[in-house]
Amino acid sequence: MRSSAEAVIIGGGVQGCSLAYNLAKRGCKNVVLVEQKFLAYGGTGRSGGGVRHQFGTEINCRLAIYNVKCFEYLQDELGYKESIEFEQGGYLWIAYTERQLEQLRKNVKLQNSLGIPSMLLSPTDIKELIPQINLDGIIGGSFCEKDGHINPFHVTLAYAEAAKRLGVEINTYTKVIGIKLKGNTIDGVYTDKGFISTPIVVNCAGPWGKEIAKQIGIEIPLYSERHQILVTEPVERTLRSLILCLDDGSYWKQTPHGNFMLGIGNPNEAKGFNMSSSWQFLEEASRKIVKKMPILSNLRVIRQWAGLYDITPDSQAILGPTKINGFYLNLGWSGHGLQFAPSIGRALSELILGEKPFIDISPFYIERFENGKLIPEPACI
Structure with missing residues (x-):
């Protein structure tokens, strides 16, 4: 050294x-x-590897515009021989209450003013975009086709x-x-x-x-807070967008290799450095997300992990x-x-x-x- x-x-x-x-x-x-x-x-x-323009503050939106453009050519700039697996299949935010939808309206208005091509979607639009989704409780959402995910x-x-x-x-x-x-x-x-x-x-x-x-x-x-993710077996590719639900913080995506990655928010998670996985998360995340995306019901979970957010006020x-x-x-x-x-x-x-x-x-x-x-x-x- x-x-x-x-x-x-x-x-x-x-x-x-x-x-x-x-x-x-x-x-x-x-x-x-x-x-x-x-x-x-x-x-x-x-x-989870998400990459998006869809933020609600101007400074983050401006930084996000730069980030996404960079990711599009980053592999070549860095001379990396493998793939960084950057895929722009879109990022869908889903609202279940009028308050959530109003925040998405404000976000999209700001994003559009900065040149970000995000849009508001009706439940019908969401069903056309993601035919497999269960529309129960959904009142709208926002989507940007330039968003996506990457391999961390x-x-x-x-x-x-x-x-x-x-x-x-x-x-x-x-x-x-x-x-x-x-x-x-x-x-x-x-x-x-x-x-x-x-x-x-x-x-x-x-x-x-x-x-x-x-x-x-x-x-x-x-402060530090544990967040968990589970991964399913790989199956035929059917989903290219990352989906995030504002009612319970659940999200899921399908990787280029066919695995589904699933996560969910936990408002009762204790602060600290716990990085162990829990069976409670496995049960709750599976139950809630399968209800929203029924086609996932028969997939086998092959692994699970936990990590820490470092969260500011x-x-x-x-x-x-x-x-x-x-x-x-x-x-x-x-x-x-x-x-x-x-x-x-x-x-x-x-x-x-x-x-x-x-x-x-x-x-x-x-x-x-x-x-x-x-x-x-x-x-x-």
């Missing part, structure tokens, strides 16, 4: 790997990334391999045990494999990032500089960090290197919580 670096990134999820690549691409090649387990161990590798592992590995070719050093199974300061300025990182002298540290450690920041006196307003990421010179944040993604890897990897790298970010990310700075300038994102599950 290198003993010095221009920057150290803590966390080997897609955000950390994208940032490493973007820093090296802009000439900052002596970058060291440290990950306590393996790449995509945290929220990245346990996500392949995207992360694509960024990591491209970063390494540019000179980045990636150390897995390396745990950060301390951060050294000189006055109010970053001076280095202590790991269980040695010390790295550096003037810049970027905290991309997701749920574990709160404790890392606390070591140097920074309190981050986020406004369900928005915390990005940018802190009161400690050289210490930057990139965490608190509240369940949608995977799809923002292209835009934030670029914008944050530009900020760190003293350039003007291509899009202003200052609304995501941690000061917003002290200043009361939260930016609640309504399109989150």
Whole structure:
């Protein structure tokens, strides 16, 4: 492991790997990334892989436009030999109450004003789009054909391999045990494999990032919460859209390999670092989603897993500089960090290197919580 670096990134999820690549691409090649387990161990590798334009805040919509365009050619840009499995089959949000539908109307109006081709759908439209769906209780929805899903592992590995070719050093199974300061300025990182002298540290450690920041006196307003997913056996491809229901947070998609992935929200989930799967989730998710998509009733479940969301008070990421010179944040993604890897990897790298970010990310700075300038994102599950 290198003993010095221009920057150290803590966390080997897609955000950390994208940032490493973007820093090296802009000439900052002596970058060291440290990950306590393996790449995509945290929220990245346990996500559903959704990619969408359909957000309810302008800044997220603008970033999403950039993200989707990047994903369309990212595999070629990164020189990745495998497929990142980016598929634009659309993203369908389904409303069961007038309040939910009204929020979708507001979202679509905003999205359309920014050039996003989303649209409102009637129950009849939804049935035409997804003939297999049970319309009971559905009063409408929204859809964008340019949305879709991607393989989280392949995207992360694509960024990591491209970063390494540019000179980045990636150390897995390396745990950060301390951060050294000189006055109010970053001076280095202590790991269980040695010390790295550096003037810049970027905290991309997701749920574990709160404790890392606390070591140097920074309190981050986020908490961790378990979310679970189950996967069925592969069958003939019948579904290309990702479906999300606003009544219970249930969602499902079919991967390019034919497996169905299913998830569901749990408003009673306890805060914490529980990453074990439960039979209760298996039973509840199967029951609720089969009712909505009856053709799934005879499929066999082949695996199940759990991961952690790092959730902030406004369900928005915390990005940018802190009161400690050289210490930057990139965490608190509240369940949608995977799809923002292209835009934030670029914008944050530009900020760190003293350039003007291509899009202003200052609304995501941690000061917003002290200043009361939260930016609640309504399109989150």
